[in-house]
Amino acid sequence: MDYLAESYLGYRPKPIESLIGKKGKDQKSMGDLEPSEVSDYASEDADITLQLHNQFKPALKERSVEELYKNVEAPLVAILTDMEYQGVGLDVPFLEEYSIELKSEAVQRRDSIYEQAGTEFNLNSPKQLGDILFNQMGIEYKGKKTKTGQFSTSEDVLSKIDHAIVKDILDYRELTKLQSTYVDALPRMVNPRTGRIHTSFRQAIVPTGRLSSDHPNLQNIPIRTERGRRIRKAFVPPSDEYVLLAADYSQVELRIIAALSGDEGMIQAFKDGLDIHRSTAAKVFGLEMDEVTSDLRRKAKAVNFGLAYGQGAFGLAQNLGISRKEAKEIIDNYFEKYPGIKTYMDQSIAQARENGYSETLLGRKRALPDINGRNNTVRAAAERNAINTPIQGSAADIIKVAMVDIHKEMGQRQLRSKMTLQVHDELVFDVHKDELEEVRALVTERMTGAADLAVPLVVESGVGSDWLEAH
């Protein structure tokens, strides 16, 4: 190889260390190279590829992740490429109309704010806004300062203030966020050749194994508020011969917690197909299922949710606006009723401490060098990673397996339908109307069957002429 390259092409192979460095921050990826640093010669590329192979082959074996690589990550590369090429349809005229609507609303809010402040200023500057509200207008400030010593004007702080100007500010923020980040930005990203939006899915960014998406990020399209949701109406199929299919895993992270922990109570709740938050509330607050109020269900839901992140009493209290004492009681009660989960979380930390890493369902590993550190804050963060990584990462493993299965089967059956997006627990497809029932069944079956856990995996799907309808 070296001989051929050098003698026939006058090329001297570069040692691989010059490209990837030995370790840590010295590492350089192909993406970091200037165009002038990238070879014009296929032989040099091939040589570099071989050297990378020689580096990574033993490294994969060392970490026992050859199967994960061979069966999941490597096949996924071409699938993501297909999805990126396929792109998604965007209804540009719809967004152009919506932009005008948002703009006129925002202007009304802005003028109202200036009038109440008695002055005009840069409303988009948190620094100027904080000065106006808490110095000039004399509104009482109850939050904590930012790390640069400024007043925080975050939604968290503002929403606790009872003042008309604050409602206008929060409204203005929502309107301008939607407009600048989505409604105006997305049409500019339409590829002139395809007339569609082509995101980039990145496979090696997130330490837990999730994908990320950028240029544009299609994994954070709004859904929570009414104004935000409307943006999803702009995501459309390629023609009227197609519809959108959206399929998502129901409560996948909580199911993974149940399965990995082996907690009998939570496993049984999922086997029985119960409303898990209601079931949790009944257990924790000592009630029958039909005695659970919406407020108690909300609290149980917050605990279930915070669980996956290693959240403590402080965080739960903050989240629910209750006292630390009450939050602690709820959490203590929770672990008493779900003892398997408490044990599992302690074990997750203990195992990470012994190994120096956390591990997912398919053996993906995340190094946690700070897990034995002396700095309490840093160590606590590593302990939360030790809890969260197997949960978030196993969910990532599972949907990736489903994507590989579905893509393969769709290819073998020569279907015209295409997978277009992945949003962590959801897959989106352009589906030809003739194939709708076949694809819906295939997707549901493969997603459901992507892992064999102690609890069932449940998939919900919807169909529509836009992304909002498909949900």
Added chain:
DNA sequence: GGATTGAGTCT
């Protein structure tokens, strides 16, 4: 002009 900060969007 690039990097950082504060804010806000998603799972």
Added chain:
DNA sequence: GGAGACTCAATCC
């Protein structure tokens, strides 16, 4: 003082 991302506008350097 809850996990993981990306983007925007203002501001800093």
